[in-house]
Amino acid sequence: MIIETIKQKFYNSFKELDLEAPLMDEIEIEHPKHKEYGDYSCNIALKKAKSYKTKPLKLAKDIASTLDKDNFFAKVEAIKPGFINIYISKKELRDILLTIHETGEDFGRNTQSENSQKVLLEFVSANPTGPLNVVNARAAAFGDSLAKIMNFLGHEVQTEYYINDAGNQIDILIESVEVELNRLAEMPVKEVEGGYKNQYIREVADEILEEEHQSIFRTSEANKEKKIRKYALDGILKRQKESLLDFNVFFDNWISEQALRDKGSVEDVLSYLAETDYIYEKDDAMWVSTSKFGDDKDRVIMKGDGTTTYLIPDLAYHISKYKRGFNQLIDILGPDHHGHTKKLQAGMKILGYDIDILNFIILQQVNFIIGDKKVKMSKREGNIFTLDQLIDEVGTDASRFFFLMRKSNSPLDFDIELAKKQSSENPVYYVQYAHARINSLEKKVSKEGIKFKNFKPEYLKRLRYEEEWNLIRKLMKFPELLVHISATQSVHLLTSYLIGLASTYHTFYQKRRVVNKRYKELSLARLYLCKATQIVLANGLRLLGISAPKEM
RNA sequence: GCGCCAGUAGCUCAGCCGGAUAGAGCAACGGCCUUCUAAGCCGUAGGCCAGAGGUUCGAAUCCUCUCUGGCGUACCA
Structure with missing residues (x-):
């Protein structure tokens, strides 16, 4: 570098x-x-x-x-x-173009083994109770791209989705599906308080009826519940996975909370805590003194009725992360979970873990600009868009780009109309257009009878205009930018770099004609420069999980 | 009340482990297509970096206080 x-x-x-x-x-x-x-x-x-x-x-x-x-x-x-x-020096600048062509899609990759870290990146981790929404989508885009970038820089990153398939909310989910099932079968319906009423509930109920017919109503109550649970969890998770695939987001690990509980990890945490000097009984409940370790106050771990609070399974989950031997654990959380980080850190510290390697990235909220009105996306207010709607409406490329334009700890205003526009106002198209434009140059060149394989490195000496140097200087900075992004987790810098690179390219393109059969050496040198630009644009877009179209 | 995040051009935001003249993109205004995709380019205008103190050779950036907005602050997950 x-x-x-x-x-x-x-x-x-x-x-x-x-x-x-x-x-x-x-x-x-x-x-x-x-x-x-x-x-x-x-x-x-x-x-x-x-x-x-x-x-x-x-x-x-x-x-x-x-x-x-x-x-x-x-x-x-x-x-x-x-x-x-x-x-x-000019020679070094020219050599950068050779490097870009030699390394191709690996340009910017860093195989530094000495600084390589084993990193666990957990994100989205939504309840399996309904469709993923746009807040999950921001986390998905951010986490997936950060993982891609860190991997590219020689870190060993695993992405992980924690399935909250146990606890209160799931019981409510099962009841909600049962209600829907009864409604479909035209049986008496008793509404659930705070029950779920989304599209997936109806689809799952439909599915159960289709597969099981009336037999589901004839079996024992326990068996019925068991079946509904399986259909509901599997069905909803499957749909969430499909949405994520449509969004170009991949997870290495899917960890089930229920599976962790089945292994007895909740009991384990309670016994580990019991061995410390930091738990006590008060008001009929069991408490842990997290306030001694940076939390605002102590927390209940076991309620009066003998059930545990969420802190316990969450500690159990994080212990499992530590046990897998990572150098760094990153939790990407939504804006409504930042109150959770202190008690979790305090808890892990009490259990004797090194919390310096446990880091949180809090993504701020998403607002949608609809018309000229700002609409706050909130589950509670029931006005939240689903990820699937977003993909249908705006598309994966534009959505991901928009989610990644802002730094993680700023709220994000998502202008739907702008994201859908196919014009220079829309930065996604602006960047992709630069990539496509270069492709058409190649066609033009061969039409003019200039063969790219005749290119020789010494032709690069024909480059001598400021627009050409500026473009190379911009390309040169791609690898060091990635290092900076990986170290500071500021993925948004990549979107703005690509906008800048596209702009520098368009300026060059406008000013300096590439294909001219009277000057074959110059044409080839410029084409070589263009193709280097195309490689960097493609690499950048790929790391963002966005396509690099050859034609537009 | 306490905690976290934010306050920079008309709008949306970069820049924030201190550096030299505070940058983009939209929007506004004025130009550029008989030649490689005008989904493009060029130019003009736009700022007391919320406010007040402090640290220093030097502050949008670090510290303190104040004001404004968002979020969090459960024996929910």
Whole structure:
């Protein structure tokens, strides 16, 4: 990676100047805001001048003069307060295009084994009580893309969906299906308080009647309940999985809460806790002193009636995560669950686990812009869109892109009309269009009798316009961007990078004609540049789970 | 009350482990198609980075306080 190479060269420069070299991490190579300040810049002289008992500008000049001799750079110069501005040589820029073509879909991939982490990424994890909704969809898009990016950078990421198929809500689900079943069979119906009434309930009831006919009503009450439970859980989960597949989202693991409970893990947690000094009885219930470990207050773990609260199975689930030997556990949660993180962390700490590796990403809420009105998506208010509706209405590509345009901890306003528009206002089409445009160039070239296989690297010397260099500079930054995204989990930077890359490309395309049979070498050089751009666009889109169309 | 997140251009937002002139995209206004996809390009305009203090050579960025909005704060999951 370019940025690493530059860092190393700075490090060496200190040696050459007989100065004690700073730590590698202290050398920050940044992207200046203005292009008059170079391709990259460095503020090490400002930061370190004091410790060398010299003036920043003097130090900057010394460093710059050693680096300026290096052919890797076109120019390295020290400026006013003590910045060092770096310009990459034309040869290096041309070589980047060769690298992109050589590595192809692996351009940007990092196989750094030494920093590789084993990561568990859990997301969506909805109750199997109905269709997935748009809040789940934001989590699905974010988690899936983050996993793809981290994997691409050499981490070993597993994605996981935790199925909450046990507990209160499931009992209500079973009753709701039974009500629906009775209604379908025209039998007496007793409504369930707080029961579920979504489309999946009706479909499952339908399915049961179709498969079992009247026999379901003749069997014992216990057997009937067992059957309904199986149909309901399997049926709804199957539908949720289908929606996720339509949304291009894949999970490595599906973990069932019921299965964990069947293994006795809830009892295990209770006995582990009993061995600590942090549980006590009060008001007929059993409490754990999470407040001693950063929680706002202590929590009940066992209610007066002898049943446990949700904290216990959740601790059990997280213990199972720890036992699988990950270096990092990431829970991606919805906005309504952030109150849950402190008690979970406190609980894990009490059980003796290292909570530094347990991280949470809270996705903020989703609002839909319909017409010119903002509609808050809320399950409670019953105005929530399902994921399937979103896919039908807007499509997977546009939806995923829109979900990933904002940083995770900002609320997201989703403009449906804009997402559906097929014009430059819509950033998804803007990016995909750049990719498609390049494809049509290839056709054009062969029509003109220019053969791409005749390309030779020395033709790249024909590139000499600013629009061409700008495009290469943009391409060059793709790998280091991915490193930054992976480290900071800021997936949204990839969407804005792609918009920027598309824009840089469109500018080049408008200004510099690619195909011209009178200048075959130039045509091939530019085509080579275009195809490098196409590779990077495709790689970026693929990491976002979005298609890269060849024609539009 | 307490906690978390946010407050940057008319709108939606980047930038936030401090750096040099605060950036995009929409919307507005004015241009560009007899030549590779105009689903495109170019230009103009638009800002006391919510407010007040502090830290420093230097603050949108870090600290404190205030104001505004969202969410959370269960013996629900």
